[in-house]
Amino acid sequence: xxxxxxxxxxxxxxxxxxxxxxxxxxxxxxxxxxxxxxxxxxxxxxxxxxxxxxxxxxxxxxxxxxxxxxxxxxxxxxxxxxxxxxxxxxxxxxxxxxxxxxxxxxxxxxxxxxxxxxxxxxxxxxxxxxxxxxxxxxxxxxxxxxxxxxxxxxxxxxxxxxxxxxxxxxxxxxxxxxxxxxxxxxxxxxxxxxxxxxxxxxxxxxxxxxxxxxxxxxxxxxxxxxxxxxxxxxxxxxxxxxxxxxxxxxxxxxxxxxxxxxxxxxxxxxxxxxxxxxxxxxxxxxxxxxxxxxxxxxxxxxxxxxxxxxxxxxxxxxxxxxxxxxxxxxx
Amino acid sequence: xxxxxxxxxxxxxxxxxxxxxxxxxxxxxxxxxxxxxxxxxxxxxxxxxxxxxxxxxxxxxxxxxxxxxxxxxxxxxxxxxxxxxxxxxxxxxxxxxxxxxxxxxxxxxxxxxxxxxxxxxxxxxxxxxxxxxxxxxxxxxxxxxxxxxxxxxxxxxxxxxxxxxxxxxxxxxxxxxxxxxxxxxxxxxxxxxxxxxxxxxxxxxxxxxxxxxxxxxxxxxxxxxxxxxxxxxxxxxxxxxxxxxxxxxxxxxxxxxxxxxxxxxxxxxxxxxxxxxxxxxxxxxxxxxxxxxxxxxxxxxxxxxxxxxxxxxxxxxxxxxxxxxxxxxxx
Numbered sequence: 001x002x003x004x005x006x007x008x009x010x011x012x013x014x015x016x017x018x019x020x021x022x023x024x025x026x027x028x029x030x031x032x033x034x035x036x037x038x039x040x041x042x043x044x045x046x047x048x049x050x051x052x053x054x055x056x057x058x059x060x061x062x063x064x065x066x067x068x069x070x071x072x073x074x075x076x077x078x079x080x081x082x083x084x085x086x087x088x089x090x091x092x093x094x095x096x097x098x099x100x101x102x103x104x105x106x107x108x109x110x111x112x113x114x115x116x117x118x119x120x121x122x123x124x125x126x127x128x129x130x131x132x133x134x135x136x137x138x139x140x141x142x143x144x145x146x147x148x149x150x151x152x153x154x155x156x157x158x159x160x161x162x163x164x165x166x167x168x169x170x171x172x173x174x175x176x177x178x179x180x181x182x183x184x185x186x187x188x189x190x191x192x193x194x195x196x197x198x199x200x201x202x203x204x205x206x207x208x209x210x211x212x213x214x215x216x217x218x219x220x221x222x223x224x225x226x227x228x229x230x231x232x233x234x235x236x237x238x239x240x241x242x243x244x245x246x247x248x249x250x251x252x253x254x255x256x257x258x259x260x261x262x263x264x265x266x267x268x269x270x271x272x273x274x275x276x277x278x279x280x281x282x283x284x285x286x287x288x289x290x291x292x293x294x295x296x297x298x299x300x301x302x303x304x305x306x307x308x309x310x311x312x313x314x315x316x317x318x319x320x321x322x323x324x325x326x327x328x329x330x331x
Numbered sequence: 332x333x334x335x336x337x338x339x340x341x342x343x344x345x346x347x348x349x350x351x352x353x354x355x356x357x358x359x360x361x362x363x364x365x366x367x368x369x370x371x372x373x374x375x376x377x378x379x380x381x382x383x384x385x386x387x388x389x390x391x392x393x394x395x396x397x398x399x400x401x402x403x404x405x406x407x408x409x410x411x412x413x414x415x416x417x418x419x420x421x422x423x424x425x426x427x428x429x430x431x432x433x434x435x436x437x438x439x440x441x442x443x444x445x446x447x448x449x450x451x452x453x454x455x456x457x458x459x460x461x462x463x464x465x466x467x468x469x470x471x472x473x474x475x476x477x478x479x480x481x482x483x484x485x486x487x488x489x490x491x492x493x494x495x496x497x498x499x500x501x502x503x504x505x506x507x508x509x510x511x512x513x514x515x516x517x518x519x520x521x522x523x524x525x526x527x528x529x530x531x532x533x534x535x536x537x538x539x540x541x542x543x544x545x546x547x548x549x550x551x552x553x554x555x556x557x558x559x560x561x562x563x564x565x566x567x568x569x570x571x572x573x574x575x576x577x578x579x580x581x582x583x584x585x586x587x588x589x590x591x592x593x594x595x596x597x598x599x600x601x602x603x604x605x606x607x608x609x610x611x612x613x614x615x616x617x618x619x620x621x622x623x624x625x626x627x628x629x630x631x632x633x634x635x636x637x638x639x640x641x642x643x644x645x646x647x648x649x650x651x652x653x654x655x656x657x658x659x660x661x662x
Contacts, residue, residue, distance in 0.1 A: 210577075213574075213577075214559075214562060214577075214578075214581070216558055217555060217558045217559050217562055217581070220551065220554055220555040220558055221555050221581075221585075223551055224548060224551040224552050224555060224588070227547055227548045227551055228545075228548050231545060231548055243544075246541075246544075246545075246590075247545075249590055250545070250548070250552075250588045250589075250590065251588075252587065252588075253584055253585065253586070253587030253588025253589065253590070253592075254552075254584065254585070254588045255584070256583065256584030256587045256588070257555075257581045257582075257583075257584025257585045257587070257588060258581075258584065259577075259580055259581065259584070261584075262601075263601035263602075263604075263605060266597050266601055267598075270593075270594035270597055271594075273594075274594060
């Protein structure tokens with residue numbers, strides 16, 4: 001059995017596209033994949049609770065999928081199939097398995113569920129075949145799975161699903177560089193989700209268009225986000241949660257200046273702040289999607305309630321969770 | 332009789348404190364002051380409708396004031412008294428007058444009502460005494476009135492009340508420099524107001540504190556606002572209302588990044604945008620106060636309704652209104 005965490009972007013989304021750093025953290029919600037070898041060479045997938053938010057999806061039996069959003073669920077299963085294929089090719093070995101997937105996170109909420117599915121599947125499947133892959137190997141294979149399924153993918157999600165913790169990531173030339181940050185913040189993180197009106201690709205495109213129209217201005221905003229992310233790195237390393245919160249609020253404003261927020265995201269952000277959150281911001285590409293709010297240790301209840309009132313889905317979690325782990329289950 | 336317009340800041344609030352430009356426009360809401368000479372040397376003030384938003388203030392007779400917010404109303408009347416005093420000193424002449432003040436704007440909403448009161452009073456009173464002051468003289472005396480009543484004041488409000496139109500204003504050394512912009516935008520401007528939680532002084536202080544804690548980051552945000560204001564100048568001169576609107580939205584985001592917006596201001600902004608506004612932003616110091624939304628020529632109804640739903644007071648007006656004017660009323 002292997003498990004891998006989901007992620008949220010704490011700082012620097014959008015600016016990372018333009019060469020500035022982002023900070024991403026693994027959250028305390030995981031995907032669990034159990035792989036059990038079969039006598040034949042079939043791959044049987046039981047995706048037990050890969051929920052698509054706002055949509056009821058029911059799985060019956062081993063590989064029959066019934067749901068109102070069949071397409072989205074199938075695409076979640078596509079990561080599993082591709083992970084098996086790519087891992088088999090990499091190892092030069094293959095074998096039949098029964099895969100059982102459980103998820104503590106919904107699919108499609110921007111929490112990196114597909115990356116966690118890919119990473120956990122690679123780890124569980126390779127273990128069953130008798131291999132012990134290193135984390136960087138798993139991250140690399142996971143990225144390939146994401147690229148194969150999505151066409152284009154950032155290596156960020158699979159890196160954080162493999163390594164866990166909190167990382168700073170930025171582009172140098174065409175390569176992504178990663179720095180692990182020694183962050184030990186125990187304050188709870190509340191995640192609120194509302195349905196997305198636009199895909200990540202659409203939002204990245206919209207920002208690109210804005211940059212073409214207001215070149216220097218948008219470059220200054222990106223530069224400010226980059227500067228803010230560096231400030232946030234220091235605050236995270238020092239465990240200064242008040243500063244981290246303030247910088248989250250400021251980062252949200254800069255994302256508003258890029259026109260990627262929405263009325264609903266803004267409502268969740270302000271509701272969380274009014275309920276005493278240390279800071280709150282949209283996370284990810286925007287245009288709907290997720291908001292994160294950092295609560296004080298004894299303030300999580302209030303913040304979670306406030307976020308819940310405005311969100312279609314709410315999670316309470318922690319940041320800096322461990323990366324991929326495997327263990328062998330005895331029969 | 333003299334009249335002078337109120338104003339809103341279109342772009343650059345807060346950044347002006349740090350040497351960057353702001354753009355201010357005179358709105359189509361005015362203060363009217365009628366001055367009538369008396370045989371004696373008394374100054375009798377009838378402030379007929381100087382409303383403090385959200386507070387019922389009743390004036391009876393000539394100078395008896397009854398209201399629930401006695402302090403605020405008295406302070407509005409203080410501008411009239413000080414304007415008479417300073418104008419008398421400047422002209423080296425004085426005389427008894429009956430002053431009647433009417434206002435199309437509330438007091439204390441950040442629309443420059445006190446500056447308009449000061450400017451119109453100076454113009455009407457000096458005219459009754461037989462003097463025709465130039466606009467720059469009126470602006471200067473008006474600023475002195477504001478400084479005398481408030482202790483500290485920006486010359487912006489009285490400049491725009493005197494000259495009207497749309498001006499770009501910035502600090503060079505300790506002096507303010509003003510450039511008149513030839514803007515002819517006929518699109519309606521909707522103003523929504525909610526009660527302020529903090530004074531302008533408190534908000535300016537809060538930004539100063541933020542700048543002390545995040546020096547380079549806040550400086551970058553200020554620089555971005557400055558850059559945005561220069562972009563907006565071009566868009567205004569070209570009459571490109573779509574660009575003006577987008578820049579209003581972006582400016583609002585940058586003000587959010589300075590933590591000067593509030594849940595209510597953000598609600599009005601998003602409601603206006605959802606109703607089809609070309610752009611919407613908070614105007615002035617923030618922490619409550621006013622929001623402005625630029626509507627298309629046939630979209631004013633919808634935007635005004637949306638703003639009204641979230642505001643305690645709403646005005647529909649135009650930008651670039653004429654400055655102080657005087658005329659003689661025959662008996």
